[in-house]
Amino acid sequence: xxxxxxxSRAEGRAQDWAHDWPRRPWLLAGLLGSxxxxxxxxxxxxxxxxxxxxxxxxxxxxxxxxxxxxxRERWKEAAxxxxxxxxxxxxxxxxxxxxxxxxxxxxYGFSAAVIATVIALPLFQAGFHRQRxxxxxxxxxxxxxxxxxxxxGSLAFVGLSWLVFFVLSxxxxxxKIDLLRDLLNKEWFGWTYSGICFGGALxxxxxxxxxxxxxxxxxxxxxxxxxxxxxxxxxxxxxxMLVSGPNVLWEATQSATxxxxxxxxxxxxxxxxxxxxxxxxxxxxxxxxxxxxxxxTGILPLTVFAAISMGTRIAQHGLSPxxxxxLCAIAVAVGYGIVAWVAVVRGKVWSWRPLLxxxxxxxxxxxxxxxxxxxxxxxxxxGISAANQVARLESGKVTSKNFDYDALKWDFGDAGRRAxxxxxxxxxxxxxxxxxxxxxxxxxxxxMPIDLPTNDGEERVARLxxxxxxxxxxGEVKTWVRVTRGACADPCGVFDLGDWxxxxxxxxxxxxxxxxxxxxxxxxxxxxxxxxxxxYDPAATQEASAKIEVRPYSGRRIYIDGKPVGQPFx
Numbered sequence: 001x002x003x004x005x006x007x008s009r010a011e012g013r014a015q016d017w018a019h020d021w022p023r024r025p026w027l028l029a030g031l032l033g034s035x036x037x038x039x040x041x042x043x044x045x046x047x048x049x050x051x052x053x054x055x056x057x058x059x060x061x062x063x064x065x066x067x068x069x070x071x072r073e074r075w076k077e078a079a080x081x082x083x084x085x086x087x088x089x090x091x092x093x094x095x096x097x098x099x100x101x102x103x104x105x106x107x108y109g110f111s112a113a114v115i116a117t118v119i120a121l122p123l124f125q126a127g128f129h130r131q132r133x134x135x136x137x138x139x140x141x142x143x144x145x146x147x148x149x150x151x152x153g154s155l156a157f158v159g160l161s162w163l164v165f166f167v168l169s170x171x172x173x174x175x176k177i178d179l180l181r182d183l184l185n186k187e188w189f190g191w192t193y194s195g196i197c198f199g200g201a202l203x204x205x206x207x208x209x210x211x212x213x214x215x216x217x218x219x220x221x222x223x224x225x226x227x228x229x230x231x232x233x234x235x236x237x238x239x240x241m242l243v244s245g246p247n248v249l250w251e252a253t254q255s256a257t258x259x260x261x262x263x264x265x266x267x268x269x270x271x272x273x274x275x276x277x278x279x280x281x282x283x284x285x286x287x288x289x290x291x292x293x294x295x296x297t298g299i300l301p302l303t304v305f306a307a308i309s310m311g312t313r314i315a316q317h318g319l320s321p322x323x324x325x326x327l328c329a330i331a332v333a334v335g336y337g338i339v340a341w342v343a344v345v346r347g348k349v350w351s352w353r354p355l356l357x358x359x360x361x362x363x364x365x366x367x368x369x370x371x372x373x374x375x376x377x378x379x380x381x382x383g384i385s386a387a388n389q390v391a392r393l394e395s396g397k398v399t400s401k402n403f404d405y406d407a408l409k410w411d412f413g414d415a416g417r418r419a420x421x422x423x424x425x426x427x428x429x430x431x432x433x434x435x436x437x438x439x440x441x442x443x444x445x446x447x448m449p450i451d452l453p454t455n456d457g458e459e460r461v462a463r464l465x466x467x468x469x470x471x472x473x474x475g476e477v478k479t480w481v482r483v484t485r486g487a488c489a490d491p492c493g494v495f496d497l498g499d500w501x502x503x504x505x506x507x508x509x510x511x512x513x514x515x516x517x518x519x520x521x522x523x524x525x526x527x528x529x530x531x532x533x534x535x536y537d538p539a540a541t542q543e544a545s546a547k548i549e550v551r552p553y554s555g556r557r558i559y560i561d562g563k564p565v566g567q568p569f570x
Contacts, residue, residue, distance in 0.1 A: 021072050025203030028067045029196045035063035036195030040188045050098040057093035061117060062086025063195075067202055068121055068147055081124050085117050092375055104321040104382025104413035113375035119368040122147055128365070137357040138277040140364070145216045150205045157201035158194055165193070223273035224288060230266060231294040238301060257313070257326065260306035264333050267295040267302065271340075272360065275353050282353075296356060297344055300337030306330050318398075319388040320411065321381040328374060332367055339363050383415035390419050393431070400431045401458075401482055405438035434483055440525035460488040468496040473520065477507070480518075480526040 039056045046052040066082035092113045096106035103109075122143035128135045169180035183189045205212060274292040276282050282289070307330045314323055339362070343355035386408060392398050405423070408416035423435035461478050468474075477494055481487045490511050497506040505520035520526050 020207050022207075024070070024072075024207055025200045027070070028199035028203040028206075030199070031063055032067055032199030032202075033192050033196035035059045036191035036193075037188060040191040044187070048097070050094045053097045054090040054094035058086040058090035061089040065117070065121065067199060068150070068206075069125055077129075085120070088372075089113060089117065095377060099413075101410075102414045103377075104380075104385070104411060104416065105325065108321070108325045108381075109375045109377070112371040116368045116371035116375065119364055119371070123365065123368070133362070135361065137361050140361055141272075141277050141357075142213070142216075145219075146209055146212045149212050149215055149219070150202055153205050154198045154201040158197045161193070161197040220273040220276065223270055224283070226266075227270040227274055227291045227295060228287065230263075230270060231291045231298070234263065234267065234298045234302070235294060238298070241305075256309040257306045257330070260302050260309065261329065261333055264299050264302040264306065264337070267299050268336060271295040271299075271356075275356060277357075279353060293344070293349065293352070296340040296352070300334070300341050303330060303333040303337045307334060318392045319385040320407070321385055321413075324381040324384065325374075328370075332370065335366070336363050380413075380415060382411075382413035386412045386416040386419040390423070393423075400428065400434060403431075403434070403483075405435050405483060406441065409438050409441070434479070437479065437483070437525050440521060441527040458482070463488045463491045465491070465493040467493055470496065473505070476520065476526055 039059050042052050042055045042059065062082045062085060065085040066078055069078040069081055071078060092110050095103075096110045099106040122140050123135070125143040125147075126135050126139035128140070165180065166184065169178075169184055172178070172180055271292050274282065274288050274295075307327075310323065310326055310330055336359075339359035340356060343352045343359055347353070347355045389404070389408065389412075393400065393403050405420060408420040408423075410416075412419070420435055420439060423431055424439055426432045426435065461481050464478065464481060466474055466477070473496065487509065488511065492509055492511040495508040495510065497508055500506045500519055504522075507518040507520055507526070509516040509518055516528060518526055518528060
């Protein structure tokens with residue numbers, strides 16, 4: 001049946017791919033091996049250079065696009081597609097590297113471009129640039145699956161090739177011939193060898209698409225076995241939620257949105273595993289067909305509840321770049337859920353599947369265009385988020401004590417730092433003081449999930465035990481703990497250890513199993529000193545009533561080139 005899937009595409013381009021091309025493995029091995037070597041040469045010692053990274057992205061994505069789309073009869077079209085994909089990805093890689101921490105979401109934008117390229121590949125292979133919306137769904141679906149299987153098989157071959165190479169290197173090492181061993185330590189060889197292996201395996205697999213078509217049939221059959229239990233579980237879940245009310249979702253967990261989206265994604269995959277390319281390819285089992293119907297109609301409710309969950313989180317904590325990207329993902333999921341419902345409503349019970357297949361093709365194109373739009377430097381999610389957070393502060397939705405000033409500096413890019421600078425000059429002296437303290441910190445105080453409650457500052461301050469009586473310094477430490485997430489999550493004590501060599505005050509924050517060294521600037525700002533000064537003892541415990549003190553210590557320690565190594569002993 002797998003061979004029939006390929007051979008039946010007389011009007012599509014899949015038949016062109018079914019032709020054996022003996023030179024394909026050699027061409028792809030040479031192409032990707034050369035690309036790997038050039039990527040190494042381009043990035044060696046210049047990993048932070050935007051131009052070098054852009055060149056590497058062009059070589060990587062351009063060569064992969066060419067490898068997957070190369071055809072003997074239409075190599076010019078494949079070259080244009082590969083060149084376009086490489087240039088787009090190079091430009092976005094340059095932007096992501098050049099922006100650094102000036103942009104809040106450059107890594108997300110680059111990821112969106114990768115998604116757009118991955119979706120565009122099977123559409124190009126299916127001839128969308130020629131046939132537009134008349135492109136057969138069978139072809140696009142076929143190429144999407146064969147690309148996935150080919151990539152997975154090629155990666156597996158790369159891993160196996162490295163294992164064989166390692167074994168051979170050890171074999172020759174027995175004869176004191178270390179040429180292969182030496183090559184294992186050469187970075188240029190790793191890039192080149194991996195590219196050659198991946199390209200050669202990909203060429204062989206692309207020459208046997210009929211076999212891959214059979215494998216595709218088997219994989220979809222296995223997926224469909226999971227459809228019935230998932231459909232039953234979703235029906236039970238929706239009924240239980242209607243009885244208990246949706247509020248239980250937000251009260252039970254803070255991860256309701258990803259869980260719901262994951263279930264919606266599973267329903268999408270399993271629905272299409274049953275629906276296949278055509279009704280003639282589907283199973284005749286009534287149970288499986290009803291299961292596909294249930295899963296298709298269940299996608300929209302799941303995505304709507306995910307949207308409500310995210311809306312609840314935003315109402316509680318405001319916008320952030322990550323939440324805006326999550327909203328974009330939810331919008332795509334809701335869009336597909338609507339497509340499935342439109343197919344069900346228009347096609348009724350027995351004729352909805354062809355409409356769903358047509359919708360799949362349209363929504364894939366829409367996602368590719370939307371992802372590319374998000375990847376371009378058009379929307380500033382950092383600026384949008386910063387404006388929203390400041391508006392929440394000004395409206396009183398969040399108090400000045402509980403406002404996350406550090407997020408403006410570290411998470412929202414230049415727009416966030418501009419907003420923080422305005423707050424530093426705010427007429428409210430408390431806001432200005434806290435904003436200036438955040439401006440002066442040289443490192444993110446503590447990275448915690450952004451959705452954790454922010455109203456626990458006073459609780460953490462109450463856990464403090466001071467080992468000195470300076471009222472000014474006590475007040476500054478309390479302010480720092482109040483706005484620093486994670487500080488004093490357990491009972492903690494603070495020591496004044498004098499001055500650091502640079503003249504700043506040396507403070508030590510002692511919590512259960514850890515000691516954090518702090519510095520207090522002349523203007524009263526407090527920050528972590530250095531990450532390598534953190535001392536951690538997993539065996540130590542600390543209760544609220546524990547006695548904390550500093551004692552003199554003398555002992556022996558190992559030094560290498562005059563530098564201490566490890567902990568003191570004796």
